[in-house]
Amino acid sequence: MIWMPLLALILGVLIAWWLPTPSKGVLGNYLSVAALAGMDTIIGGMRAALERSFDRVVFASGFAVNMITAAGLAYFGDQIGLDLFLAAVVVLGGRIFVNLSLIRRHLLSRVETNGGGDVSAPPAADPAGQ
Amino acid sequence: MNPSDRKTRQSSWLMPLTIACALLGLMGTWAYKNEVVNRETGGGRATPLATSILKTARQQDDEYREEIIALRGKLADLEQAAAERSKLAKVMSDEMQSVRVFAGFVDVEGPGITILLRDSPNAPTIVSPEIAERYLIHDIDIVRVVNELRAAGAEVLAVDGHRLTSRSFIRCVGPVIHVDGVPVSSPFTIQAIGDPETLKSAVDLPGGVLSGMRALDQEMVEVIVEEKLRIPAYSGSSKIQYAKPAEPVKS
Numbered sequence: 001m002i003w004m005p006l007l008a009l010i011l012g013v014l015i016a017w018w019l020p021t022p023s024k025g026v027l028g029n030y031l032s033v034a035a036l037a038g039m040d041t042i043i044g045g046m047r048a049a050l051e052r053s054f055d056r057v058v059f060a061s062g063f064a065v066n067m068i069t070a071a072g073l074a075y076f077g078d079q080i081g082l083d084l085f086l087a088a089v090v091v092l093g094g095r096i097f098v099n100l101s102l103i104r105r106h107l108l109s110r111v112e113t114n115g116g117g118d119v120s121a122p123p124a125a126d127p128a129g130q
Numbered sequence: 131m132n133p134s135d136r137k138t139r140q141s142s143w144l145m146p147l148t149i150a151c152a153l154l155g156l157m158g159t160w161a162y163k164n165e166v167v168n169r170e171t172g173g174g175r176a177t178p179l180a181t182s183i184l185k186t187a188r189q190q191d192d193e194y195r196e197e198i199i200a201l202r203g204k205l206a207d208l209e210q211a212a213a214e215r216s217k218l219a220k221v222m223s224d225e226m227q228s229v230r231v232f233a234g235f236v237d238v239e240g241p242g243i244t245i246l247l248r249d250s251p252n253a254p255t256i257v258s259p260e261i262a263e264r265y266l267i268h269d270i271d272i273v274r275v276v277n278e279l280r281a282a283g284a285e286v287l288a289v290d291g292h293r294l295t296s297r298s299f300i301r302c303v304g305p306v307i308h309v310d311g312v313p314v315s316s317p318f319t320i321q322a323i324g325d326p327e328t329l330k331s332a333v334d335l336p337g338g339v340l341s342g343m344r345a346l347d348q349e350m351v352e353v354i355v356e357e358k359l360r361i362p363a364y365s366g367s368s369k370i371q372y373a374k375p376a377e378p379v380k381s
Contacts, residue, residue, distance in 0.1 A: 012155020
């Protein structure tokens, strides 16, 4: 089941590749910041899933609000001549690294408890992450 | 924890994550495609509008230029037609023609030289901006060459096919050089009609206008002697708004 999000990601890329780009206007320039926000939320969600604290409402709202905030910040920054999108890039980029390291630790500790077994298998006992 | 509990727990994060991943793939790819388009059109954040305006303006500019050339040609034809009818008109037409050559309103040909200036392809890649600057051709380099050619008796000059007139200007606007408002880029062709030997020796003078560039990189400069050179007419506006012919001063 772990491959389903991965498959969805590839599917999304393929669909966007075949579809014409919808926003050639100014809006398109904020897509990249929004995509970064989405990436951050997804990695945060993965971490929460591993920590067993995943909440679909928190996840869905975070996904939408973070994207809008990041894109909105970038837009506002462009209006006042300040590279505010950098704030979003730094914070979101930093958080992606932090969450990825936590995910790595979770998976590593699980590999240890399973004696090098299947990582994608549902967790046995809570490994109580570091 | 029983298996069914585990199952619901798992499916509770799987579906949102899957949907979010699909959206991310969609948006990320669109952002990428958008960026590729931006890079190709030379635009960046919030500049597509400016790019399209510039494109329209340039197109219109070209159209006006063609119109000016066509109208001037028509005017010359009319004068010629008048000249065929009367002797006075013929004398006037000849006089007009020489004035036109001086003003730059007709194509001209004659012996001269062509000078090619180009940004050095051998510039060192990792140097300070000040040094990298020296490997590029600047507006001032062209101005100095043109000035030197004029001093050496060049009668008609053109930069990248743009005829220079008494009102011409050459200046740098950001990364490009404008000749009478028309952007030109490296390699720059400077054509001059005049005595080829005099012109050539004037620019080849040791310590002269080209020596600095030649010392840096021989490939930046090329001087070609031409037996016959054709320089097109000036195609820009010739509107005079403020200056008016003055009354002769009585002495």
